[in-house]
Amino acid sequence: xxxxxxxxxxxxxxxxxxxxxxxxxxxxxxxxxxxxxxxxxxxxxxxxxxxxxxxxxxxxxxxxxxxxxxxxxxxxxxxxxxxxxxxxxxxxxxxxxxxxxxxxxxxxxxxxxxxxxxxxxxxxxxxxxxxxxxxxxxxxxxxxxxxxxxxxxxxxxxxxxxxxxxxxxxxxxxxxxxxxxxxxxxxxxxxxxxxxxxxxxxxxxxxxxxxxxxxxxxxxxxxxxxxxxxxxxxxxxxxxxxxxxxxxxxxxxxxxxxxx
Amino acid sequence: xxxxxxxxxxxxxxxxxxxxxxxxxxxxxxxxxxxxxxxxxxxxxxxxxxxxxxxxxxxxxxxxxxxxxxxxxxxxxxxxxxxxxxxxxxxxxxxxxxxxxxxxxxxxxxxxxxxxxxxxxxxxxxxxxxxxxxxxxxxxxxxxxxxxxxxxxxxxxxxxxxxxxxxxxxxxxxxxxxxxxxxxxxxxxxxxxxx
Amino acid sequence: xxxxxxxxxxxxxxxxxxxxxxxxxxxxxxxxxxxxxxxxxxxxxxxxxxxxxxxxxxxxxxxxxxxxxxxxxxxxxxxxxxxxxxxxxxxxxxxxxxxxxxxxxxxxxxxxxxxxxxxxxxxxxxxxxxxxxxxxxxxxxxxxxxxxxxxxxxxxxxxxxxxxxxxxxxxxxxxxxxxxxxxxxxxxxxxxxxxxxxxxxxxxxxxxxx
Numbered sequence: 001x002x003x004x005x006x007x008x009x010x011x012x013x014x015x016x017x018x019x020x021x022x023x024x025x026x027x028x029x030x031x032x033x034x035x036x037x038x039x040x041x042x043x044x045x046x047x048x049x050x051x052x053x054x055x056x057x058x059x060x061x062x063x064x065x066x067x068x069x070x071x072x073x074x075x076x077x078x079x080x081x082x083x084x085x086x087x088x089x090x091x092x093x094x095x096x097x098x099x100x101x102x103x104x105x106x107x108x109x110x111x112x113x114x115x116x117x118x119x120x121x122x123x124x125x126x127x128x129x130x131x132x133x134x135x136x137x138x139x140x141x142x143x144x145x146x147x148x149x150x151x152x153x154x155x156x157x158x159x160x161x162x163x164x165x166x167x168x169x170x171x172x173x174x175x176x177x178x179x180x181x182x183x184x185x186x187x188x189x190x191x192x193x194x195x196x197x198x199x200x201x202x203x204x205x206x207x208x209x210x211x212x213x214x215x216x217x218x219x220x221x222x223x224x225x226x227x228x229x230x231x232x233x234x235x236x237x238x239x240x241x242x243x244x245x246x247x248x249x250x251x252x253x254x255x256x257x258x259x260x
Numbered sequence: 261x262x263x264x265x266x267x268x269x270x271x272x273x274x275x276x277x278x279x280x281x282x283x284x285x286x287x288x289x290x291x292x293x294x295x296x297x298x299x300x301x302x303x304x305x306x307x308x309x310x311x312x313x314x315x316x317x318x319x320x321x322x323x324x325x326x327x328x329x330x331x332x333x334x335x336x337x338x339x340x341x342x343x344x345x346x347x348x349x350x351x352x353x354x355x356x357x358x359x360x361x362x363x364x365x366x367x368x369x370x371x372x373x374x375x376x377x378x379x380x381x382x383x384x385x386x387x388x389x390x391x392x393x394x395x396x397x398x399x400x401x402x403x404x405x406x407x408x409x410x411x412x413x414x415x416x417x418x419x420x421x422x423x424x425x426x427x428x429x430x431x432x433x434x435x436x437x438x439x440x441x442x443x444x445x446x447x448x449x450x451x452x453x454x455x
Numbered sequence: 456x457x458x459x460x461x462x463x464x465x466x467x468x469x470x471x472x473x474x475x476x477x478x479x480x481x482x483x484x485x486x487x488x489x490x491x492x493x494x495x496x497x498x499x500x501x502x503x504x505x506x507x508x509x510x511x512x513x514x515x516x517x518x519x520x521x522x523x524x525x526x527x528x529x530x531x532x533x534x535x536x537x538x539x540x541x542x543x544x545x546x547x548x549x550x551x552x553x554x555x556x557x558x559x560x561x562x563x564x565x566x567x568x569x570x571x572x573x574x575x576x577x578x579x580x581x582x583x584x585x586x587x588x589x590x591x592x593x594x595x596x597x598x599x600x601x602x603x604x605x606x607x608x609x610x611x612x613x614x615x616x617x618x619x620x621x622x623x624x625x626x627x628x629x630x631x632x633x634x635x636x637x638x639x640x641x642x643x644x645x646x647x648x649x650x651x652x653x654x655x656x657x658x659x660x661x662x663x664x665x
Contacts, residue, residue: 249284
């Protein structure tokens, strides 16, 4: 490097050198910082990993604990459900984290999601693909395996499991019919009228055409058409042994724990 | 080996499934998907009920008025045509083939429509019988069909009190496999020897 | 059922026949028990009314039925031994004979199981019932051993004690020596007299008995 002009005094020091010196120092600093960060991170990772292993039992058996743990993971940007438990080649940071968290958390939600899909499929003939979270929970609990068999499964667990199915484009979502949360496992969307009737049927378990006419001020034709659609979608059952008028029942009432 | 049977508490109340208390359950559903699910649920109920009460056969006419098809607290009952349809479903491949109509016109209503209900198939009974013979060291011993089904020595065995015709059918399975021989002078004088 | 029984021997068939008879006996025992229980009750009732002869008839019938059962039981027990004999060919003829006898006795038992109505007729007063009772009495006379008749009388006395708390008075009892027990011969003679006394329409000359 040839310097054409040499200054006198302070400028005797080359800027580049100075810059370099500073740069070097900065790098050193950053490197040191990064190192320290890395160390801290690695320590943190270890701790988290240890934590999930030590508390695997609690994670499995205590839904409140599990929910808290999941919330903590999300807070630091980790989704405990992000990846399949079999995937080794990771693209997102998810699998790295899930490996770190230990198999149990991931296994649990994965198993639960599988069970939810199974249950919904089995009952699709009976309820048209619309099943209350409570009912799904009840059936899952009866099962065996990692999930079920007495392991307590909470609403939160089921919701998270269903959410994890969304990216798969499976058509599984959670919708609210009135005050009841339900899992919809068929891609069919409900019209407003249909939703209204499904909400109404929750009250007594059944509706009749007259009931809809009276309570919703609908014309007979409209009430009849909506009911017909719902029956065609397997969302309502028909009872012809009523004296006055045919009653249309929601299959959700089959497993109604309250009554006869 | 089929699952073991709990002791025959035929007087204890049968635990009906939740469907039994659902009024539309007694109306054959118009929607084919719903109907299939309904037929399956009825099939389960019928099999559990007959198993609980140790019934080997059902007659449409006789069972029409029993708690199986008539829920008095709901005031709902299955009409005989629906009962017949369900039993026919149960006799089909899709329905699990655990019902067999007796006589040519059974399912068409002749003689009130009677059928076998195999909550345990003859093949399964054959297993139970064979293992009992093994356990009690009675291979090669001549046994009468009466003593197997009604004898004092078999009280408490799962097959005690079994419908004599079904017992014979079950033993017939073993005969076909060459593991037993049935012989004797007349219908109520039959004996069997296990090999 | 028959032709391809290369695995079923003549001995197996004999064993089966023996067991079938045993099964029948088993069933008959249960049904006869219902009758004999009722007969004992009838005897008691008759004793309460002081109708000794009817009570006796009921107990005789019961005894007869029980002895039939016992006889068959014993026959079958020995048949069972015979049929299981390793040297079956040797005893085969005896076994066949035993089975035939067994069938005969079982037929008799089967007749006795005429039903509870038959038993009830022992109580009846009508001409019809009385004719029936006479018929039974005559039938039994031919078929009961003296030992059986003795045992029936013992049972009658025991029942009477139970019902009345008192020894029953036997008609025509020897008056001279109340403490002396009847000899077997005397007993037989007495019985014959008593039976004839119950049959007022008998046109038989009664020889004087010493």
